[in-house]
Each structure stands twice: as structure tokens, then as C-alpha cells.
Amino acid sequence: MEYKLKRVGRELVMPGKVIDFYRDTMELPDGRIEKWDYIDHKRGGACIVPVLPDGRILMIHQYRPAIDRETLELPAGARDSIQEDTAVTAARELEEETGYRSDKITLLLKLRSAVAYCSEFTDVYLAEDLIPIGGQHLDEAEEIRIEAFDLDTLLEKIYSGQIQDAKTAAGILAYSTRLYKEGK
């Protein structure tokens, strides 16, 4: 399909720390000109579904100021640089946030957070056969608590609204669907 919607300008209006705020000039299908918000997420990131040998999944409790509540999320983090392979990000965040590593990390799905106005992407990896490495290595801004849950409990938490983080919901549901498709 040929689209008539076109971007005819882009202006950086406010640089941020992890994101930059731009104002795009758009030409609409009917020819009118409009200003649209655009958020560039500078680095993108990775998210991990870490599965223990007994099938339970490692999850993170943390306080999220942007929504002013404690969340239950999969481990995740931004890339160290825009050159970094997200598989490297995933392995690092797994070790730092959970204190486990894995020799079996595979891509599960690729996500875009908010396609209407934001460039952010998150690659979601499955990490199986977890091996303990002796404790987390958190940076000074991280204050998190790890807990392992079985898959059915996490699915209930998604359907009841206790888990709302989109990458976490999509990652767990994708893992669940894949197990089902494989007949497990």
C-alpha cells in the first residue's frame, strides 16, 4: 500500500537522559500539516524469561516511579551502547538482576513499546537451564527483590491485572503459548 501520510520535518525540542523528545511535522493524507510528538528511545533493550530447572520463572519486584507503584516484571535493561547485541544485554541483565546465568539463551520475540509515538524496542529472550552464580550485582539505583513463580500463577496475575507491564505480559504469554504448541 502507498501511504500519503508523510513526515516532512523533525525538530529536537528537548533532549533527555534515556529518551529525546522531538516534534515532527507531518503531512496528512488530506494535505494538511500537523505537529506530532516523537520520542526517541536512545538505546533499546532486552528482557529475559528466566526459567529454573523446575519450571518456575524468576520475577522481579520493584518500585516504578513513572506509574507510582510496585510492579512484578521480568528482568530487563537497556543496552550499554547502540552497538550492543541485545543477546549480550540479556545475558548481562540476567546475571546482574537475578544472580543466575544460562548457556541456553534464545530469542523469543521482538517488541515495540509504543508505535504511535516512540522508537523503543525490546528483544525478549528465553533463558533456560539457569545456573546460580552467587548473588545479584545491582547498580546503585536498583532496589529489587527476586521471587520465583510457576507459570499458571503468572498467567492468573496477567488476567487479573496484577501484572500489567507489556513486555512482561507478552513474554510470559509467548512462553506459555510456545510450551502449549510444543505439547508440553
Add this chain to the structure above:
Amino acid sequence: MEYKLKRVGRELVMPGKVIDFYRDTMELPDGRIEKWDYIDHKRGGACIVPVLPDGRILMIHQYRPAIDRETLELPAGARDSIQEDTAVTAARELEEETGYRSDKITLLLKLRSAVAYCSEFTDVYLAEDLIPIGGQHLDEAEEIRIEAFDLDTLLEKIYSGQIQDAKTAAGILAYSTRLYKEGK
């Protein structure tokens, strides 16, 4: 858990059209002060999994300037006002974007797009027993094409990276998992 991470200030640095950009002043667990980005999505929205009587799902092709590509997404849209019930948003967006209505719209899951820095929420509804109402009613900035897919095709598109929009992936995977749990 008591968290030591605290927000001690918030400053609006750039108002936008659908989002506002703030700079938060955070007190870290170790006592240091840091500036964090915060994006307030003003209205939140709804997303719909629209299921035809034959089981196929109505999807939307559209061009998304923020990621500079055509996407395949579930119908979705922002609330008309911050008072609007997202069930009303869902019913309206379903009719406008697909030309179908439903008397059976139920909440499937609640999502937060980017909990690290953004307040946006999207309530995802399941719309069953669709009834054609005779054509879409698009606004002047919308340029979309509807196509119906069976569920297995959409799951393949998620796992192969052809569908990356997080609300779309989570919504389809949640519907698929629910069907499986119900033994369908």
C-alpha cells in the same frame, strides 16, 4: 517492601500533543540525587481483539512514522477524555476502524507500555460475535487497511518478528492462551 527510591521533585520541561515531557528529581537508595525522564501520556487508551464468527481476527495495516514502517496491529485508540471508560473507547474504535460492532465486549488484560519512564496504559478488550455496520469511519489522519487472519497465522507472525507492537502481541497471545485454557 519499603523502597528507599523516592521522587522529590517533578518539573514539566516540554508539553506535547499526546504526551508531556517532565524531569523528575529522584533520591536514590544510596542518597544521591539524579534527574530522570518522565513521559505523561495524557489520555491512555483501549485496544480490541475483534473476533469474527468464523474465528478469524480483524487486523489493521498502517504506516507508523515513529518506527518508519508499516505495522500489523490490533485496532486501538486513545480515550476521548480522561473521564471516558475504556470500554466506550474500545467500542468506538472497533466501529470506526473496522466497520464492525459487537454486543460482547469483555476486558481481556490491562497493559502499561513502558513502566521505566511513561504513564501510558492500554486496556485490551475482546470483542466477539462481530456484526458488520457498513464501512469504517476514519478521521482525516487515519489511512489504514483491514485484513482478517486466523489465529495460528498471527502467532507465527509474532514469533517471526513480523508483528512487534507490544499491545498487539500481548492481546493476541492472551486470547490464544485463554482459548487453550478453556480447552478450545
